[in-house]
Structure formats: structure tokens, C-alpha cells
Amino acid sequence: MPMTNRPSFAELEPGANFIARHIGPDPADTAEMLRSLGSSSLEDFINHVVPEPIRTKRPLELKKPMPERTALSYLRKMADRNDVFVSMIGMGYYGTVTPKVILRNILENPGWYTAYTPYQAEVSQGRLEALLNFQQMVVDMTGLDIANASLLDEGTAAAEAMAMARRVAKSSAQAFFVDRDTHPQTIGVITTRAKAFGYEIIVGDPAKDLKPESVFAALLSYPGSSGEVRDWRAVIAKLHGSGALAIMATDLLALALLTPPGELGADIAIGSAQRFGVPMGYGGPHAAFFATKDDFKRAMPGRVIGVSVDSEGHRALRMALQTREQHIRREKATSNICTAQVLLAVVASMFAVYNGPTGIRKMAERTHRMAEIFAAAVTAFGYEVTTKSFFDTLTLHVPGRAHALWARAKEQRINLRFVDADHLGLSFDQSVRRQELERLLTVFKTDAMERVSIDVIDRGVKDVIPEPLRRTSSFLTHPVFSMYHSETEMLRYLRHLQVKDIALDQAMIPLGSCTMKLNATTEMIPVTWRSFSMLHPFAPLEQAQGYMQLFEELEEMLAEITGFDAVSLQPNAGSQGEYAGLLAIRGYHQSRGEAHRDVCLIPVSAHGTNPASAVMAGMKVVVVACDAHGNVDVDDLRARASEHAANLAALMITYPSTHGVFEVAVKDICAIVHAHGGQVYLDGANLNAQVGLVRPAELGADVCHMNLHKTFCIPHGGGGPGMGPIGVKAHLAPFLPGHSVVTGVNPAAGRDQSQGAVSAAPWGSASVLPISWTYIAMMGGEGLRKATIMAILNANYMARRLDPHFPVLYKGPGGFVAHECIIDLRWLKERTGLSVEDVAKRLVDYGFHAPTMSFPVADTLMIEPTESESKRELDRFCDAMIEIRREIAEVEEGRADRLDNVLKNAPHTHRLLLGDWKHPYTKEKAYFPLKGYSNDKYWPPVGRVDNVFGDRNLVCTCPPMANYMEAAE
Structure with missing residues (x-):
């Protein structure tokens, strides 16, 4: 007899498998959560939560869910339609070689890429140290006093520099001058921003067209988009004489050989850190850098990482100054940037750590030498190199032949920059090899390698960088840039930093408004x-x-x-x-x-x-x-x-x-x-x-x-x-x-x-x-819809569990919330002397990143679980919060000291175990407050960070060597 209840072949297909893997709760847990909310099914539940008048009447018309293998196969065929040539286009984007130890252990590592913004400093010390290294790297290379922890891209950084200059410049002019030898995409972003601000943009040659008294600042490119390296000292002096600021768009690798902007008198330096190990990626993401003088540090846009101390007196890092300026100043904010390019800034900083000053200089010298060899060779072939002083980029005058030569280069699978009918541009970088230089030369002379010898030319070329613009100052001198040059040491350093932080590979991150959901491995592979x-x-x-x-x-x-x-x-x-x-x-x-x-x-x-x-x-x-x-x-x-x-x-x-x-x-x-x-x-x-x-x-x-x-x-x-x-x-x-x-x-x-x-x-x-x-593609229309419903279900399940202990501040009809809820702790300080921050820091002892704190309502926590968290993890978090409520009650009822208690002293570090225990509560209560959750204990690397000390004693560069010794222990 045929078996009953056998699934059909179609039902056995793996298409829907990913949906179940993306969504945390299984059917049994889903049913239990629905029962706790008085609902009989997901559809019944959602009918009560989402008002009928706003619901769409048309289902999502997307393709059926793809199995993971099918999705990757489809995407591989798509990717194969891209044809990757040797890129010598330049214009701020360059080939680079990402060290495999960085590729595997940062860029492809969920311990790094699933972490959140380091607003909770105690669980972010690894990222913060990597970003502090980034700031130190930028300060060293640019010769300026302070740098931020990155901006979105070079164009944005230039626009932010313009806006900042208008705020701090003594000049009352409303015009901004842009060096015409600036990357055109940078000019484009600046022009967009200036139009909305009402600034006039003047594009021209700074040496000829700039009238310092008529502008509040000028952007000078160093090197220029054409490759030309010019000495801007005289122009900068004139700008300063008129109360205007000098901004320099520059290149980190070039600054290994060029006099840094700070030594030339620049007020601000901006650029991209892309060529420090971050792939071009068809435009991003890349970390821009922004450095300025100490005088302007409080006007600088973006995030700044500063050095402070914790409750035990040890070094601790934190975001300093305008951590969330927009949320404090709102319409008076000077920038809307509320993010950075942290993952890419970490990659760039570790590129500098891994290569060190010697490696970076050697890389720069090799890139520069290749450009010099090419220039000497094509000059011998009868071409005119119009760029006289250059680092890695040249412009060639090829009357009437630019298109033909550009096309011939493409035949050799090399992309050059087509400037106009008479000019070509090309840039060398770290990834260009000798054989590719030889191939390039044959574009300009088919028998080039029979006519010239690269080794002979190499012995005869002279440095085209003028003596006054050759760098004499040292850079990357901090020990962190000299300690980790072997792969073994680098691997351990990266792990040492990673385990200091809480990312999604450790625990849920229940941040309201931030949606910290699964970033599936299959989704990440194609990147x-x-x-x-x-x-x-x-x-x-x-x-x-x-x-x-x-x-x-x-x-x-x-x-x-x-x-x-x-x-x-x-x-x-x-x-x-x-x-x-x-x-x-x-x-x-x-x-x-x-x-x-x-x-x-x-x-x-x-x-x-x-x-x-x-x-x-x-x-x-x-x-x-x-x-x-x-x-x-x-x-x-x-x-x-x-x-x-x-x-x-x-x-x-x-x-x-x-x-x-x-x-x-x-x-x-x-x-x-x-x-x-x-x-x-x-x-x-x-x-x-x-x-x-x-x-x-x-x-x-x-x-x-x-x-x-x-x-x-x-x-x-x-x-x-x-x-x-x-x-x-x-x-x-x-x-x-x-x-x-x-x-x-x-x-x-x-x-x-x-x-x-x-x-x-x-x-x-x-x-x-x-x-x-x-x-x-892997979720399809029904999968996406179910993910949304499950996100709302998870939020309501948590809200219902927590409401008797921490009242949910806002509810919709029927007492339901959407995908997040706000729990009210405004009563806490008056009744106990405790604060919402004490609760947030105590959660660290339980192994959790805190929810969003005091936004949008002061002294509250906003919780968003997302659809990816299982009921077991939701319960673990709720259990932690309920236990914290009992700890609050102990203070409220006088059973615990109002000043010396587990909340006020949180988080508790491992260091406290080494000395005499002086607190009125037990070590077990401090470190293992929940039974059954001790096998995977998260040990916070620092105690409560002192924010006030950090801002009063602002240090935004790497501290002395002694502070790094613990990394080697």
C-alpha cells in the first residue's frame, strides 16, 4: 500500500531551506510564542498588529526562492560577465593586494563584519584599537595633528572639509576654490553639496586664478588628478593671509615619499585609504580619511576615537567629541554623517600594521620607480610626458592618437584613462607587475622590449620629485607598526582584538532602529x-x-x-x-x-x-x-x-x-x-x-x-x-x-x-x-514576508515577557508593538539612584550588547530582536533583563548598597579576580548571574569607561608602548 503523508518531490526541493535558516524560531517555538500572545496563527497575529488600511493588497511579485547553491551559481554567471583588466585608470582608485591574513581574518570574518558601531565602548575595545591605529596612520602620513576614524569616500570627505572650513574660517567670503586638477568625481560631489549650501564654486588653476580674499577656503590636489605634484606653500601662505583655509586632497601612499600636507601648512587633508589593502570593488566601500589641525578638532565631522581610562584606572578607548552629534544638535548639526567605513578603515589600518613603515615606503618607491621607468621609455619612443613632477600618475600628449592608443591598450587587457583626443593618463600601483609594464610599453611601441631594457632604464632614471617636496620626516613610528610583521604575530594580534568585542557570532545585538539580523555566509561569499x-x-x-x-x-x-x-x-x-x-x-x-x-x-x-x-x-x-x-x-x-x-x-x-x-x-x-x-x-x-x-x-x-x-x-x-x-x-x-x-x-x-x-x-x-x-533571491516574496512577520512576532514576544518587569512605553492597538519596543526606566534613578547606563553596562556581564540607550526617549532602552534570533536567544536575553530587575529590586528595597552593587560596578573585568574581593556581593553574582550560561562567558576587557576624563584629556592617537604589552602576553 502507498505510504501516506509523504511529501511531494517538489516539497523535497531545497529552495525553502534558506528561509528556515535565516529565520530563528522553528515551527514549535513559533507556535509557543503565538500562544503567549493569544494568537492562533501568524496570519491571525499580524491581522491584530498591522492596521488593515495600511497593508498592501498585492503580494510581492518576485522569483521563487533560490537554493543557496543555485543563487551562488546564478551570481557567478553574472559576475563572469564582468571582465577585469589591469586598471591603470587611477583617478583615486588603484589596484592593491590585500594580505591574505587580513582578507580571511577581517574582511571575511563575521567576528569583525557583524559587529555594531562602538557606542558601547566596553564591548568594542578591539575595533576601537584598530580605528585608533587608523587615526595614527593618517596623522603620521599627513603630518597633521588629529584625524577622524574615516568618512564615506573621498568626494564626501572633500565636501565635509568645505563645510567645516566655512564654519571655522575667519574669511566672510561665500566662495570655495577647487583646483581644476582634482578628480572630477570629487568636484562633482563638492558641487552638489555647495549648491544646497549656497556656496559659489570656482574651479581653476590655484597658481593663476585664485584670489585668496574672495574665498573662505581652497582645495588643492597633491598629487593632482593628472599626476602633477606641485609645491603649494606660497598659495597656502596667501590663503592664510586672507583668513582662508587650505585643504589638500592627497594620497596616503604618495605621502610615503612626498612632504606631508601638515609640513606644507595645510589646515585639512583628505583622501581615500582604498589603496591600503581595500579592493576597488567598482567604487566601494572604501574608507576616506580626514585630518586637521588641533585647533579645529571640535569642528571635525565624523567619529573620533579617543583614549580614556576605565573604572579600574586602566587604558580604555571610546568614541570622543561629537559621538552622535546629530542626535544632540538635530537641525543645528553641522553634518548628517552618522556612520563611518569602519570595516574598511580596520583593513587599511592593519595593512599599515602588517607592512610597517619600511614596507609602505618600499611599496611607494616601487610604484614611483615603475612610473619613472615608463616615462623614460615612452619619451625615448618620441612621446611627450606632460607631467613633470609625479608620484605614480602620468599624462601623455599624443596628438590625435589618444583613442587609438587607448584601444590598443584594451587589446592588451589594460585600461588607460582617456582624457581627450590628444591626451592619455595612466597610473601605476602596488598590483602592477613587471610583465604588465612590459605589455604596456608594447602599446606605445610594438617592439618596445627589443628597443629598451627596463633594467638599463632603471639604472639611469633620476627622481622627478623636486628636492623641496621629498619627504624627510619619519612616519608609522609607533611600535604597533613594527610588532606584527610575521603572519603568526599578525594572526594573533587580530584574534586578540576580535575577542574583546561582542559581534553577532557571540550573541544577539538587540538594538532598536538598527536591525542587527543574520548576515548569511552565502550572502557574503561573492563580495x-x-x-x-x-x-x-x-x-x-x-x-x-x-x-x-x-x-x-x-x-x-x-x-x-x-x-x-x-x-x-x-x-x-x-x-x-x-x-x-x-x-x-x-x-x-x-x-x-x-x-x-x-x-x-x-x-x-x-x-x-x-x-x-x-x-x-x-x-x-x-x-x-x-x-x-x-x-x-x-x-x-x-x-x-x-x-x-x-x-x-x-x-x-x-x-x-x-x-x-x-x-x-x-x-x-x-x-x-x-x-x-x-x-x-x-x-x-x-x-x-x-x-x-x-x-x-x-x-x-x-x-x-x-x-x-x-x-x-x-x-x-x-x-x-x-x-x-x-x-x-x-x-x-x-x-x-x-x-x-x-x-x-x-x-x-x-x-x-x-x-x-x-x-x-x-x-x-x-x-x-x-x-x-x-x-x-534566496528568500523570495513569501520568505521576505514571513521574515517581516517573524521580526514583529519576536519583538512582541519579548515585549510581553518584559512588560511586567520593565513597562513597555508605547503600544499600538491591542497592546502590540511593531518590530521593536521601548522599555521604560525613567523611574529608575529617583527610586534607586541607578541609571539606564547601569543597566546597559550590567548586560555586559551577562554577555550581551546593550539595546539602544536613551533614544528616542531619554532613560529608556529600545529593543529590536529581528527575525533571525531563535526563541532560545530571545529567552536568554529576557532572562538576563528579568534577573537585572531583581538586582534593581535589591537596591530599591535596601538589600543591596546603593553605591556598591553589581549594577554600579558593571561591567566586571577579569582583573578584579586577581586581588582582594572587597564588594558586598559574591564573585559568582558578579560574573555568573544566570545559571546554565557559564560555558561561553564573555569577559569584558575593560571596566566602565570614563567619558568625561576622555573628553577633558583628549588623546586621539596611539598611546605609549607599555599599553600594548598585554597583546603579546
């Missing part, structure tokens, strides 16, 4: 494939057809998920997505003759980057109140919209709300704004609660940014990389970002409609986009 990682962003498009297919398919996926008509992948962070979206709105109003519309309504609960982005886009912020339940106060919104109807440009709203609630009135809110002539910008920070259930465009939003590093599985990387593409309705599509170097980035834009570039690369951080494509 370091050669066909994706080694392509120059300005390579001919026929060599990037795999990327073109990836972009097209991902844009279609995101458009289907969100309901928008067009998508731009260019913004390389959520903050840049906000900025690009608001620029699109401004461009739309201007095209209709309504340039006066410049008022942006923003709820008081909004993420701090919202008002900062609005101001950067040239808008005026008007705050809208929220009601007692955390919802936008519709009456106040209506009043503000009416009051500013003549000038209303936009509303920025987060959905579900920052308070973790599905607002029923969201469609009414959008309608009110539209009725008064405004556009609706929806912040996609909480898109993980919408996918498959709600489409932002159907709510009434005109534009929305999508945090691919949240909802779509690009890992946080310890604080970057991120991606923030935007979706727009058709009427805004012509105003999406364009690009000055690569056309076709925004096919919908008319000649004068594109808002220009917001990122240096045309498709942002392209090399991490395969992660999101793979996630969507």
Missing part, C-alpha cells in the same frame, strides 16, 4: 570574488555587464518591494540616502517654479539625521509634536502644514514610528502634506517591519531610503559599510543623483534635472550589493 572586487568604477561599461545586470535586477527587486517607480543605488549610507531624497524633492519644486518651498516638517521623535539632512539640503526645519502614545500629533501636523503652506517642501516621517508603533493615521498624514503642496519623505530605517506587508509608496510616500545594511542584510561592519539607496515615484525620478564621469546612472534625468552626485562612485558601494541581491 571578495575577483570579478566583483577588482573592477575599477570607471572601467568601460562593456567590461562591467555583470554589475549592470546586478544593478538592474536589484533595482527592480527594491522597486517591487517598496512600490516606487525608480531606484537610485548611488547613496552609500542612510544619511546620504536622506540627503539625495531631499535634493530630489527640492529639484522637483524648483522645476515647477516653486524654489521658495523650503520648509521641512519633522516629528520631534525623528532620527537625528533627519533634521541634519534637511538643513544640508537647504531646508528650514519645523518640528511637529507627537502625542502621548508616540504617534505624530495629526492636529499639530495639520496646523504646521497650514501655517507653512506657501513654503512647504516636505515632511520627513519614519514608519513604523521611531517609538515602535504602526501609526494608523499615516495615510492621512501624507494626504495633509500633499494637500498643502509638500512631498513626503519616508525614512526607511524601520523597513524591516514593512517588507511584504506594507509598501511605502502605497502609504503616500514620494521618496524613501532603504538601509541595505539593516533590512537587506549588508552587515554593519562595526560601524560601516552601509548603503542607503532611494526609491521615488515617477515625478521625482528625473531628480535622482547623476554622475560627472559615468553617464547612464540616472536614465530618467534630463540635461539639467539630475541633482548631481552624492557619492564619489556612480553606484555607491557597489561591491556589497551582491549581499542584498542574494538575500532577496
